[in-house]
Amino acid sequence: MKEFKILAVVAFFTLVTYWGVEPFAHSQMHKHVESNNFSYDGKADIEEASKAIEVAKNITDANKKAKVLDAANKKLADKKAFWAEVSQVSKLKGNAAAGEASFAACMACHNGSGANMGGVIPPKLDNAGSLYDKNYLIALIKDPAMASNVDHKYDNTMMHPMGTVKTMITAPQQIADVVEFIKTKKVVKLTPQVAFEDACGRCHANRYGNLTQLGTTPKFKTEQEALTHRVKVLDEQDKIKAYMGKLPPDLSIIDRARSANFMETFIQDPQSQLPGTSMPRVGLSKDGYAMVQAYLEKTGDPSKEARHALGPWVIVFFIIFTMLAYLWKKSQWKDLH
């Protein structure tokens, strides 16, 4: 029938246009990064270091080239050695009881006092076993700057706010024990908000979730109290700003602003999407990320449930409307031809 032919032509050109401006254009604008499935083996770090060597080879100034190339080669060797050691420690069998003793050393900073140390507030570790990946925790204790892939910020990774851990817990077995302790004893049933606050909330606010870098903003009786609190938040933000270079963005609606692929790969290795960023790798496990993601969806796309509840009814209404309209049309047009 002629009308269907016309409809096919209209649909064809509409879909070609849609394909061109949406899936195709976005595939060209944003580079696709493969997810490493939340396993932390340094693959991406080593690849990045190899790429830096290629870039260094293209430098024209011979003097500069030799220098940069030298540094890049050394960086690659360091990364390879580091992640190979992490892999070795990972194979050791940890002893949680022995780990608990060493873990006491962590409590000096990770005590929940909420005081900023060297730029950020050290996280409480009560939920760390549920949130973070085992390999990542091993790497973090060995060398925090290397593990979080922000070593480019430091000439000496001892300068990292948590750098001193390198001198406190050193033996491979000791590291394996502490990680075993965290992975078996620091385990809770996570909720989305707690996951967000622990993993992201010390640098990123979420104003739609009523969160600042100091946690949930309470209700205040007087304006003075509210302002006092506000000043505290600003102080904390200034310290983070000094440490990170800029205030990390509020994540209220980041769920709508970035694609799922971006979020997932960015969280596993921020350098893969924003080379040079001062955002550290957080080391979330797959389950830990699922919880963080649930929170971001809750604040960023709060109408999802309501949409899915109402959608089918509206569509069914219009299907019935269309069927009735068709019957009316048929009755009106029956004598015309």
Added chain:
Amino acid sequence: MAHFDEKAKPFSNQWMNDRLAVDTVKKVLSTEYWIPKNINFLWAMGMILAATFGLLIVSGIFLVMYYQPDTKTAFDSVNYTIMTEVGYGWLWRHIHGVAASVVFLIIYIHMFTGIYYGSYKKGREMIWLTGMLLFVLFSAEAFSGYMLPWGQMSYWAGMVITNLFGGFTKDFLGGIGNIQALVEWIRGDYVPGQAFLSRFFMLHVFLLPLVIMGVIVLHFAALRIPHVNNQDGEEVDFEKSARLYKEGNKKESEVIPFNPVFLSKDIFVMGIYFVLFFYLVFYHFEFAMDPVNFDPADGLKTPAHIYPEWYFLWSYEILRPFPFNVGLVAFGFAQVAFFLLPFLDRSPNVAPANRRGLFGIWFWLMLIDMIVLTIMGKLPPEGVWNVIGFVAALTFIILFILLPFITKTEKKA
């Protein structure tokens, strides 16, 4: 004073007829407004546009109750207040956003239907011109509305588009359009800021909708006397056919009344459209809400890619591949080219493009060229995309220059 029945009861039919001529109005605008029978579903696009515009007005009224035109609170009033605190605010917002995008798809279908069937000539010029005026007004309405959430894309699209007016310097066409500080005058500031947002808010919710409603009435009025075209471009003897229809010879008559016969088909097509429309509203609205605009406006951080909404991409791409001043002229040409269609088409024939020889080729080339321009307008301007975009922009201009020549050689059918 004209004759009127003093015994008629207030508000009875007779009473109303004496005062408002309701029966005559009903006949003229509805039951004896004759539409050719020989039409397809593309003839329903006008009513679909009217319905979508209605949805935009209604959803817009609900949104404007909570939207705050302040650079500090605009973003959160849309993304937080309306989305979480206002009952069904999310629904109104998604309807408004999706309708704003889909309305342009329907406008383009409506426009290309008119071009394909030659519905812009032989007495129908005013329909075409008022329609094109509506297209321009809808474009302004869409652009001003896009500023309001005050996200990154609002801010930077506002920056880029107002920068175009910075082209009128003493270097422009030998200084004939030298207007100093025009950009600042439009923005009310050196960069888009509070003054900019306030005035675009006013344009979006007051002045432009008002003008659009007026021009819609004019567009409908322009249609009443020359009547709607039909899918073979035949000249219908409306008086004869109307007589046949009223005598009951509906099969022999070539026309149908607007109400209820034509309307019954319109409403059916509208039903199908609404099923698709609400599918998009509930399950697939991302295409109408760019992710970049969910980052709050930041004048210190330029987004990696700045592009307009999909319906502006073709004219954006005509601007982009040329040097600034040449691009500005090309862009200006693209804006008015379609207005000139009834005068550039020199053929006396009103017929579907496929039966008009060279014009048929012209039509499909133009359609494909505009889709190519649209896609290239969104892609980053690098490498082969640049070349394709440049060729497509030239093709667009050349096609319009060729139009009078190829239609002049067309034989009278």
